[in-house]
Amino acid sequence: MNDQAERLREIALNVKQQIETEIRQELKVTRVIVVSSGKGGVGKSTLALNVSINLCIRGQRVLLMDADMGMANIDIMLGLVPKYNIQHVVQGKKGLKDIIIEGPEGLSIIPGSSGMVELANLSSSELQKIMVELGKLDGEYDYLVIDTGAGISRNVLTFLLAADDVVIITTPEPPALTDAYGVVKAIARESGGKNLYLVVNRVNDNAEGIMVADKFRLVCSKFLDLEMKILGHVVNDPLVGEGIRSQQAFSRMFPYNVAAKNINDIAGNLISANPRTGIPSEGSSGGIRKFFRKIVDLVK
Numbered sequence: 001m002n003d004q005a006e007r008l009r010e011i012a013l014n015v016k017q018q019i020e021t022e023i024r025q026e027l028k029v030t031r032v033i034v035v036s037s038g039k040g041g042v043g044k045s046t047l048a049l050n051v052s053i054n055l056c057i058r059g060q061r062v063l064l065m066d067a068d069m070g071m072a073n074i075d076i077m078l079g080l081v082p083k084y085n086i087q088h089v090v091q092g093k094k095g096l097k098d099i100i101i102e103g104p105e106g107l108s109i110i111p112g113s114s115g116m117v118e119l120a121n122l123s124s125s126e127l128q129k130i131m132v133e134l135g136k137l138d139g140e141y142d143y144l145v146i147d148t149g150a151g152i153s154r155n156v157l158t159f160l161l162a163a164d165d166v167v168i169i170t171t172p173e174p175p176a177l178t179d180a181y182g183v184v185k186a187i188a189r190e191s192g193g194k195n196l197y198l199v200v201n202r203v204n205d206n207a208e209g210i211m212v213a214d215k216f217r218l219v220c221s222k223f224l225d226l227e228m229k230i231l232g233h234v235v236n237d238p239l240v241g242e243g244i245r246s247q248q249a250f251s252r253m254f255p256y257n258v259a260a261k262n263i264n265d266i267a268g269n270l271i272s273a274n275p276r277t278g279i280p281s282e283g284s285s286g287g288i289r290k291f292f293r294k295i296v297d298l299v300k
């Protein structure tokens with residue numbers, strides 16, 4: 001009986017996801033998800049990449065933008081050597097479509113440029129250029145996943161404030177948790193209508209993942225009056241490093257290990273946590289155009 005109920009729930013969820021995808025395609029709205037953290041090196045790029053690939057495997061059209069202006073490395077993680085990057089778009093030498101490269105499972109990637117002037121420091125005409133280019137892609141993808149740098153630099157903060165969906169990654173270590181809390185606090189005032197998600201990376205086991213996430217959620221609720229949605233956790237696993245060393249996404253190399261299953265759960269939760277189940281209104285719809293319009297407003 002229980003099994004049957006579970007099966008029915010699964011079918012209902014699949015149908016719901018399919019309908020949402022169709023609505024989005026029909027309305028040409030791309031869901032923008034910004035991935036960030038307080039501390040560096042906690043696994044933002046690893047998660048952004050592997051979750052993006054997982055979404056592709058689920059039939060979603062995903063564009064992954066490497067926006068860590070300090071240490072762009074998504075291309076290196078995949079052993080790709082892009083000819084052009086976002087810098088060429090800013091300089092007006094290339095259109096965005098010219099610089100997009102293809103990764104595994106049909107994932108589209110906007111390669112980043114290390115040492116580039118931070119997006120928040122670009123002139124408004126330069127920003128406008130990126131905005132117009134990105135706006136053209138609205139609706140061509142179901143998801144735009146943006147991998148940012150760590151901390152609360154103006155650049156990262158701008159992304160976080162503009163996005164409707166923000167994923168904060170932390171490890172269970174106190175310095176990472178404290179810094180993650182700092183980021184959440186920095187955006188707390190403006191987080192109305194925003195979805196804030198948490199992923200705890202490099203946990204010892206499920207119990208630790210659940211405990212750390214719960215504690216973090218409680219603190220945010222108590223002191224910031226803010227609802228943090230828990231997306232899941234990823235176990236600490238040497239195979240993740242193995243993937244990085246062989247320049248492949250670990251979840252594709254070792255699809256049956258626990259960390260890959262964790263990624264699958266996170267992607268599943270992200271899809272089902274999609275708040276835009278109905279027809280999005282201008283105020284809440286998101287999409288790439290609205291996201292970048294907000295960025296331009298914030299930078300001004």
Ligand SMILES: Nc1ncnc2c1ncn2[C@@H]1O[C@H](COP(=O)(O)OP(=O)(O)O)[C@@H](O)[C@H]1O
Binds near residue numbers: 039040203236240244
């Ligand atoms: N779940 C994990 N288990 C083991 N190692 C991990 C895990 N997640 C990330 N790492 C390692 O941590 C390092 C930093 O990850 P990365 O994704 O580049 O972090 P960030 O983008 O936040 O700077 C990488 O060398 C990666 O192999």
Ligand SMILES: [Mg+2]
Binds near residue numbers: 044045046068073
């Ligand atoms: Mg990174």
